[in-house]
Amino acid sequence: MRKMRVLVLSNGGPGIGGGHISRCVALATAFDAEGLQCRWMVNESALAMLPREALVETLPEAVLFASDAVGLVRKQRPDLIVVDSYVPELSFLRELRAVAPLCVIDDCRDRPVDEVASVLLNYNLGAEELGYGTSPERSLLGLRYALLRSVFADVARQSGEYVFLSAGSADVRSVTSTFLEWWRPTFPPLVAVLGPFVPPGERERARQHARFLSHARLLVAPEEYPRLLAGAGFVLCTSSVSAYEALALEKPLAVFQVASNQCRIGGLIEQRGLGKNLGEWGTFTGEDVARVLSRKWKKPDPSVNLNGAVEVARTVRAWLEDRH
Missing domain, CATH: 3.40.50.11190 (Rossmann fold)
Known part of the structure; x- marks a missing residue:
């Protein structure tokens, strides 16, 4: 058969x-x-x-x-x-x-x-x-x-001191570069991940910004993505697949939107007390990010089936x- x-x-x-x-x-x-x-x-x-x-x-x-x-x-x-x-x-x-x-x-x-x-x-x-x-x-x-992906059910969870940033596989709005511009010496260490579809020019732009940040790492489509996410103390990401990965690992997070289909999810994440919604890209600033990072990071309640x-x-x- x-x-x-x-x-x-x-x-x-x-x-x-x-x-x-x-x-x-x-x-x-x-x-x-x-x-x-x-x-x-x-x-x-x-x-x-x-x-x-x-x-x-x-x-x-x-x-x-x-x-x-x-x-x-x-x-x-x-x-x-x-x-x-x-x-x-x-x-x-x-x-x-x-x-x-x-x-x-x-x-x-x-x-x-x-x-x-x-x-x-x-x-x-x-x-x-x-x-x-x-x-x-x-x-x-x-x-x-x-x-x-099944790897998230098996990865060892830790609560590190760094912030994990993921703006999606394509980063269509050049989010990563702007976050690196905003990142201050007083902010926590940062691990920023560029996805596999980010154009070479945007990768180089992000690298130029990261050069001046001693407490930031910029990685391109790393194979250890699940491990890095599981080890983060806080997550900044789009309200898409990345947000559900973070919630499944019970990571404190703030989400933002780079496409209209993500907006409802971002609002519900905040309404249900699962994280902070920064809003659509272009409607918030580095000052807003600073305020989020200055708060006590709260682990969300279990919600997503791994x-x-x-x-x-x-x-x-x-x-x-x-x-x-």
């Missing part, structure tokens, strides 16, 4: 970031552990974040989420199709669902994806309050289903087996 096949369609890159890919990698790893065979269809830039052993077909952005790709999807004979992207139209998702059951990973219900999904997954804070309908056969909503990807994979596998 052949293994059930999962086909993951997603995208990432300099203008997109890496959140979609990161959480799909977590889910694919969990599917593999459950005995499901995973294959990917992505744009070429996304390859930088995929495991080397992944079975991948790359397509141009213009083709990846267009009807031209449906024939390629059909040739893979998938038992489940996972889509994680803001790009595809509902018409394209309907075409995919005609090929195989469709799992849509969503964030903010800016379009009625619940009307076309066989399985709807939204692990964000407040997902249960977005008014999803009853069309999906399974709806997996809330932090119980957080798609975090093994959420495993729970999703097991739930979806059982659902697929029942269908078969």
Whole structure:
């Protein structure tokens, strides 16, 4: 009996970031552990974040989420199709669902994806309050289903003296450079991480600022990212995948937003007492950061399931087996 096949369609890159890919990698790893065979269809830039052993077909952005790709999807004979992207139209998702059951990973219900999904997954804070309908056969909503890479469940937690800064895989707003400009000699030590999609020019700009800070380290896509995050005393990050990683490790944090889809999450993090919300990028200053850092750092209450990807994979596998 052949293994059930999962086909993951997603995208990432300099203008997109890496959140979609990161959480799909977590889910694919969990599917593999459950005995499901995973294959990917992505744009070429996304390859930088995929495991080397992944079975991948790359397509141009213009083709990846267009009807031209449906024939390629059909040739893979998938038992489940996972889509994680803001790009595809509902018409394209309907075409995919005609090929195989469709799992849509969503964030903010800016379009009625619940009307076309066989399985709807939204692990964000407040997902249960977005008014999803009853069309999906399974709806997996809330932090119980957080798609975090398995390494975060195993990494040793410490509470160091340094602040960990992550502005996303692409840092599309040059956040890291500005934070380095703001960083004062009286601030705690800083570990600032640039993601794999940050352009060379922006990397160099950040390096120039870091040169003058004896208590700051600037790292580019470090393999030890989970360990560095787990060892931090405080975290500054976007209210996206990075925030959920920090919350899963129960790190005191302050979040900010570089894209509109992150705003609601940032507000809920503060409303629920899980961290401080600095607000949208451009609406706060170095003085605001100084005030946050001067406060006593409070460890947030446990909220995010470190093994959420495993729970999703097991739930979806059982659902697929029942269908078969």
